[in-house]
Amino acid sequence: MEDRGPVSLWNYSAVEADYQNGFSADGVVDVAIVGGGFTGLSTALHGAQKGLSCHVLEAEQIGYGGSGRNCGLVNAALWLPPQTVRDKLGETYGPRFIKCFGNGPEYVFSLIEKHQIQCEATRTGTIHAAHSPKGFTELEGRHAEWKRLGEPVDLLGRHEVSAMIGTDAFFGGLLDHRAGTINPMGYCRGLARAARGAGATISTGVRVVGLVKDGSLWRVETDQGTLSAKAVVLGTNAYTDDLWPDLNRVFTMIHYFQLATKPLGSSADQILPGKQGLWDTNPIMFNYRRDAFGRLLIGSMGKIVGNADFGLSQRWARKRIAKIFPALGEVEFEETWHGKIAMTPDHLPRVYELEENLFTPIGYNGRGITTGTMFGQAMADLLTGMDPVDLPLPITDLSTARHAPIMSRLYQTAFTANQVIKSIF
Numbered sequence: 545m546e547d548r549g550p551v552s553l554w555n556y557s558a559v560e561a562d563y564q565n566g567f568s569a570d571g572v573v574d575v576a577i578v579g580g581g582f583t584g585l586s587t588a589l590h591g592a593q594k595g596l597s598c599h600v601l602e603a604e605q606i607g608y609g610g611s612g613r614n615c616g617l618v619n620a621a622l623w624l625p626p627q628t629v630r631d632k633l634g635e636t637y638g639p640r641f642i643k644c645f646g647n648g649p650e651y652v653f654s655l656i657e658k659h660q661i662q663c664e665a666t667r668t669g670t671i672h673a674a675h676s677p678k679g680f681t682e683l684e685g686r687h688a689e690w691k692r693l694g695e696p697v698d699l700l701g702r703h704e705v706s707a708m709i710g711t712d713a714f715f716g717g718l719l720d721h722r723a724g725t726i727n728p729m730g731y732c733r734g735l736a737r738a739a740r741g742a743g744a745t746i747s748t749g750v751r752v753v754g755l756v757k758d759g760s761l762w763r764v765e766t767d768q769g770t771l772s773a774k775a776v777v778l779g780t781n782a783y784t785d786d787l788w789p790d791l792n793r794v795f796t797m798i799h800y801f802q803l804a805t806k807p808l809g810s811s812a813d814q815i816l817p818g819k820q821g822l823w824d825t826n827p828i829m830f831n832y833r834r835d836a837f838g839r840l841l842i843g844s845m846g847k848i849v850g851n852a853d854f855g856l857s858q859r860w861a862r863k864r865i866a867k868i869f870p871a872l873g874e875v876e877f878e879e880t881w882h883g884k885i886a887m888t889p890d891h892l893p894r895v896y897e898l899e900e901n902l903f904t905p906i907g908y909n910g911r912g913i914t915t916g917t918m919f920g921q922a923m924a925d926l927l928t929g930m931d932p933v934d935l936p937l938p939i940t941d942l943s944t945a946r947h948a949p950i951m952s953r954l955y956q957t958a959f960t961a962n963q964v965i966k967s968i969f
C-alpha cells in the first residue's frame with residue numbers, strides 16, 4: 545500500500561475519538577458505501593436518517609483519505625469563480641450549483657452544531673490572498689461576481705489584509721464570511737459518530753475488492769467476506785483504486801502537503817488573530833492557518849520530502865516562515881504529511897452512475913469538506929426517491945467521461961522543483 549506516512553497532525557490532535565470496528569456481513573442492506581471520508585459518512589448519516597440501512601466499508605481508518613489530511617478550510621462553492629461555473633454548467637445547473645454549494649459552509653457548521661462535533665470549529669471566514677498585483681485583479685473580479693449574487697464577501701486592500709493576516713507579504717485579499725475552519729479529522733469522526741447514532745454500520749480495515757451485479761442486488765466483495773446491497777455509493781475519490789474499471793482515470797491525482805509547528809504560544813498571536821484560514825492566488829498554491837493549540841500549519845502542492853526534522857520540505861517551510869513572519873524566529877516542526885487530490889480536466893466535480901444503482905460523486909479538485917458533505921446528502925436524497933434532475937449536478941455515466949491526462953508525475957516534478965527554489969530564495 546502506498547503513502548504509508550503519518551495520516552496527519554489531526555489524527556492525534558482531534559478530540560473526537562476514532563472508531564474502529566471489524567467487518568461482519570449483515571444480510572442485505574439498502575446501501576453499501578465504500579470509503580469512510582466526508583462523502584461516504586455524509587451519505588451514511590443522511591441515508592440512515594431517512595430510514596435506509598447503510599453499511600460503510602473503509603479499507604483503512606475513518607478519515608484515512610483526504611478527509612483526515614486536509615487543511616480544514618470550510619470554503620463556499622468551488623475554486624472556479626461563479627461566472628465560470630455558470631458558463632460551464634449552463635443556466636439550469638449553474639445557478640443551482642452555485643447556490644447549493646455556496647450554502648455549503650452554513651450546512652457543515654449546522655451539522656457540527658446539531659451533533660456537537662468537537663472539531664475546533666471557527667466561523668470567522670477564510671481569506672484568499674493575492675500573491676501578486678495580477679492576483680489582486682483576479683480577486684477584484686471574484687469579489688464583483690459574489691457581490692452581484694448578494695454574498696457576504698469583502699475585498700481587502702493591502703493594509704487591511706496585512707493587519708488581518710500578520711504580514712505585509714500579500715497584495716490584498718478576499719474575505720469570505722460564509723467560510724471558516726475546522727479540524728477535519730474531528731469533523732470526519734463526528735460524522736461517523738452521528739451516522740452510527742442514526743443507525744448506520746461502519747466497518748474499518750476492510751477493503752472492497754469486487755462489485756458484482758446479482759439480479760437486482762449488488763454483491764459487494766471484500767477481503768473479509770461479501771455483503772449484498774440494493775445500491776452502492778463509492779466515496780473513494782482521489783483514493784480510488786482498481787475497484788471499478790477506469791474510474792481512477794477520470795481525474796489527475798496530485799499531492800498536497802502540510803507541516804505543523806509545535807504550539808508557538810503568544811509569539812504567534814499576530815498571525816491571523818481572527819483565526820481565519822488563508823490560501824493564495826499563486827497557481828502553485830500556498831496556505832497557512834493556526835490550529836486551536838497555537839500551532840502554525842503551512843503547506844503547498846506536492847509531496848513531503850523528508851520529515852519534521854530534516855529534508856527539503858522543512859527547509860521550504862523554514863524559508864517561507866522566515867520570509868513572511870520574520871519576527872517568529874526559528875520554529876520547530878511537530879508533524880508533516882501529505883494527501884491526494886483528484887483534479888478533473890475542467891475543475892468541476894462529477895456524479896457518475898456507473899451502472900444501475902451504483903453511484904459515485906468524485907473529483908472535488910481540493911475542495912471537499914462542503915462538497916463531500918453536500919454530495920453525501922444528495923446521494924441519500926437520490927436513493928430515497930429524489931428525481932435525479934433535481935440534483936445539483938447532472939448525473940452522467942462513465943462513457944461520457946474524458947480521461948484526465950496522466951500528468952501526476954509531471955506535476956510532482958514541478959511541485960518538488962517549486963519547493964527546491966522556495967527553500968533557497
Ligand SMILES: Cc1cc2nc3c(=O)[nH]c(=O)nc-3n(C[C@H](O)[C@H](O)[C@H](O)COP(=O)(O)OP(=O)(O)OC[C@H]3O[C@@H](n4cnc5c(N)ncnc54)[C@H](O)[C@@H]3O)c2cc1C
Pocket residue numbers: 578579580581582583584601602603604605606607608609610611612613614615616617618619750751752753779780781782783784785787800801802882883884885908909910911912913914915916
Ligand atoms: C492535503 C490536503 C489539503 C486539503 N485541504 C482542503 C481544505 O482545506 N478544504 C477542503 O474543503 N478540502 C480540502 N482538501 C480536499 C478534501 O480533503 C477532499 O476533497 C475530501 O476529503 C474528499 O473526501 P471523500 O470522502 O470524497 O474522499 P476521501 O476522504 O479521500 O476518502 C476516500 C476513502 O476511501 C477509502 N477507499 C478507497 N478505496 C477503497 C476500497 N476499495 N475499499 C474500501 N475503502 C476504500 C480510502 O481508504 C479513503 O479513506 C484537501 C485535500 C488534501 C489532500
